[in-house]
Amino acid sequence: MKPSSDVAVAIPAYQAGDTVADVVRRARVMVGPIVVVDDGSTDGTGAAAAAAGAEVLRHPRNLGKGRALQTAMRELFQRGFGRVITLDADGQHLPEEIPKLLDASRSDGDLVIGSRDHLFRQMGGVRRVSNRWSSAVISAVAGRPIADVQSGFRLYTRRLFDTVGFPESRFEAESAVVVRAIGLGYKIVCVPVELGFADGRSTSHFRPVIDSLRIVAAVARARLETVGCSLQRSF
Numbered sequence: 001m002k003p004s005s006d007v008a009v010a011i012p013a014y015q016a017g018d019t020v021a022d023v024v025r026r027a028r029v030m031v032g033p034i035v036v037v038d039d040g041s042t043d044g045t046g047a048a049a050a051a052a053g054a055e056v057l058r059h060p061r062n063l064g065k066g067r068a069l070q071t072a073m074r075e076l077f078q079r080g081f082g083r084v085i086t087l088d089a090d091g092q093h094l095p096e097e098i099p100k101l102l103d104a105s106r107s108d109g110d111l112v113i114g115s116r117d118h119l120f121r122q123m124g125g126v127r128r129v130s131n132r133w134s135s136a137v138i139s140a141v142a143g144r145p146i147a148d149v150q151s152g153f154r155l156y157t158r159r160l161f162d163t164v165g166f167p168e169s170r171f172e173a174e175s176a177v178v179v180r181a182i183g184l185g186y187k188i189v190c191v192p193v194e195l196g197f198a199d200g201r202s203t204s205h206f207r208p209v210i211d212s213l214r215i216v217a218a219v220a221r222a223r224l225e226t227v228g229c230s231l232q233r234s235f
Contacts, residue, residue, distance in 0.1 A: 006082035007102065009095075010072030011036045011054070012065050012152075016089035017043040023087070024052035027095040031085060031102075035076060037068040045089070065152075066173025070166035077158045085155050093153040097193040101155040109189035110160040111181050113146070114153030116195060137216075138175055141223050142182040147190055149175055160186055172218035179219050183226025 009027050013020050013036050020036060027034050034054040038046035040062035050056045057071055073084050085101055087093035097114060104112045138149045152174055164180045166173045181188055 006080075007031050007085065008076045008079075008081045008083075009034045009085045009087065009098075010069060010076060011049070011087060011089050012039060012068035012072065013037065013041065013045050013049065013089035014039040014062060014065075014068075015041050015043050015045060017041065017045045017048050019091045020045055020054075020089040021048045021052035023089055023091055023093075023095065024049055024054045027087070027098070028053050030095050030098040035072045036089070037072045039063060039065070039068040049089075064170035064173075066166050066169045066171070069173060073156060073161050073166070077161055082158050083155055084158075084161075087153050091196045094194060094196050097153070100191050100193055101153070104189045104191045105155050105157070107189065108187055109155070110157045110186040111178070111188045112155040113148060113151050113178075113188065113190045114193035115148040115190040116151055116193065138179065138219050141219050142179045144182050144188075146178060146182075146188065149178055153193060168218045176218040176222040179222040180226055183223065 009031050011020065011023060011027070011034065024034050024036065036046070036049035036054040036056050038049065038056055038058045040059050046056045046058055057075065059068065059071070069086060072086075076084050083102075083105055085098055087095065087098075093114065101112045101114055139145045154174075160181060163184060164177055164186075166177065168176050178188065
């Protein structure tokens with residue numbers, strides 16, 4: 001695949017020293033450049049990513065996935081890239097699936113989500129219920145069905161980021177951005193993707209209770225914000 005000059009990859013990484021290098025090497029074959037944000041890791045994540053060919057930006061302490069994504073995308077969009085693909089550092093997202101997201105973005109998708117909903121049955125019970133429940137609830141709040149709201153394998157356009165940004169700091173950021181994008185009329189495209197492994201609980205830093213509460217609060221706040229914007233435009 002010939003790399004596109006307006007596309008870059010952002011990989012948020014925390015304690016991913018064992019897996020990030022392989023993800024970087026495979027992503028470099030598909031698209032470049034690759035920026036890894038080492039979010040306060042203590043296990044050599046940044047060094048492993050750099051050795052594999054990524055540019056590494058480092059947070060001195062763990063700030064959360066939302067902040068890592070914000071750091072990477074702010075840097076890349078300021079450099080003039082028009083699209084940024086995000087994928088996780090643990091190997092669940094396959095870099096070889098990147099062309100599917102790029103193809104979907106060519107149909108004017110402002111946010112392309114690599115959807116895992118066709119693989120939910122392969123996940124463990126807790127993970128499966130969590131993904132189905134969160135997607136249903138957040139879709140209801142946003143006013144449009146999205147099959148897999150939690151997937152971090154995505155493509156963002158610059159115009160979406162410039163308008164919506166990433167106000168939230170942790171896992172809730174990715175859910176909130178979907179609600180804001182729908183509320184502000186941006187086009188969201190979901191495309192089925194394959195995974196390296198279906199159930200990522202063993203490699204995830206997601207805290208079921210605390211992070212679920214954060215997501216609920218962030219989604220509600222995002223919905224109120226977009227309703228407020230719509231009301232202002234109507235006057």
